Amino acid sequence: MRRALLLPLSHSSVAAERFAHRLGQLVNIETPSGCVKGLNSAYDLLQEWAGDRLGRPERVIRKGVPHLHWPNTDPTVPRSRRVLLLGHADTVWPMGTLEENPFAVRNGRATGPGVFDMKAGLVLAFEALRQLGDVAHVSMLVSGDEERGSITSRALIEEAASTCGAVLVLEPSQDGAVKTARKGVASYRLGISGRAAHAGLEPENGVNALTELAHQVLSISELADLGRGTTVTPTTGGAGTTVNTVPEQAFVNVDVRAWERAELERVEQSLRALQPRQPGAGLTFEGGVNRGPLEREMSLDLLRTAQDIAERLGLEPITEARVGGGSDGNITASLGLPTLDGLGPDGGGAHARHEWVDIASVEDRAALVAGLIAVRAA
Structure with missing residues (x-):
């Protein structure tokens, strides 16, 4: 040999x-x-x-x-x-x-x-x-x-x-x-759908995707567990098309890192369980664990x-x-x-x-x- x-x-x-x-x-x-x-x-x-x-x-x-x-x-x-x-x-x-x-x-x-x-x-x-x-x-x-x-x-x-x-x-x-x-590393993209409307004439007829985004970002950040070393970080995002229109679409990208696979799974389940805070708003999720x-x-x-x-x-x-x-x-x-x-x-x-x-x-x-x-x- x-x-x-x-x-x-x-x-x-x-x-x-x-x-x-x-x-x-x-x-x-x-x-x-x-x-x-x-x-x-x-x-x-x-x-x-x-x-x-x-x-x-x-x-x-x-x-x-x-x-x-x-x-x-x-x-x-x-x-x-x-x-x-x-x-x-x-x-x-x-x-x-x-x-x-x-x-x-x-x-x-x-x-x-x-x-x-x-x-x-x-x-x-x-x-x-x-x-x-x-x-x-x-x-x-x-x-x-x-x-x-x-x-x-x-x-x-x-x-x-x-x-x-x-x-x-x-x-x-x-x-x-x-x-x-x-x-381990996971990446997600949360998409938010709302309803466009004129920001000056009838904003009450819209569903503001940017406002929904703000609610969701705060909820997402709360999923971190620093005691276990689990970080959940909203990184990039965006919303809207023009300055006088209620935003119809928004998104945020989320970076998740954890020492244990169970923590990655907990965060993913929590992210997918998020619900809209505004009537008429919708949420979609993409992504998952990139590296265990x-x-x-x-x-x-x-x-x-x-x-x-x-x-x-x-x-x-x-x-x-x-x-x-x-x-x-x-x-x-x-x-x-x-x-x-x-x-x-x-x-x-x-x-x-x-x-x-x-x-x-x-x-x-x-x-x-x-x-x-x-x-x-x-």
Whole structure:
């Protein structure tokens, strides 16, 4: 039986220099979510770095969005030993951001759009693979719409993960900590119908959808349970057509996040049970759970393994964090697969113009990921 060979950690500057160079190459390809041209250019670069070590990759197009998948097709490797490296190439930044915020490295920090979330994690994956003698048990998936909720890539993620025994998510770390829990995420749109009327001549003949919206927003906000960490946040909304007309239509979008699936279900049931406050008004609901929670028990074994590896290699102790934002790790954990998130390098400022990565953290983090892969393969 083939086993992964973990090569010695070099503690040289070569890996850091290579990482910084490659990170610059990748950041200088702008990849807004779903941007076909940019994503394909980034995938070309990733394929070049991978060479033939992971086998032949697939460009999988779902609803017009390309994704890059190296499947594990070796029939001699049992599922329990297979590891999926999971990440995304898309960023929240629109085309043209590089002109005002170019990639740069100063005082050991790399900056630029998408540098922390999560192009550094993709580059780190290949640094980790360099430390392994055998990668026959590794598959890798890079999606192109994670920042939009993985709408087109969800099924592909589920398919890829279902062939593996563990998932390592290369999303950014949280102040150096791996992420062992993430809130589940749900999104809803409440539509309100009323009846139009002239605002000056006969407003009493209308049913004001904006007034109904105000009532509903207050009711929706009351569904939060901050003691349990459940947030229910009206985010965007609108109503009306002209300044002298009683609004006939209105809407509000609602963001829901919770540590427990039961809480997501409670909020959804409550939202769907809302009733109009004005006679003649109507309510419609769209949406649902986008990502279930990544609960700690799905990460615990991998966390302990990571802590053992760090101690054995003389790395800084591995700590854990739970965060409110969702990732594709939520999807794989919901399938019942051991999932450890936040394995990317140290840094900060996700989704902010000042996002940055600590170049010096890369080598140790790559050694940790390589160690996790090797242990799972043994």
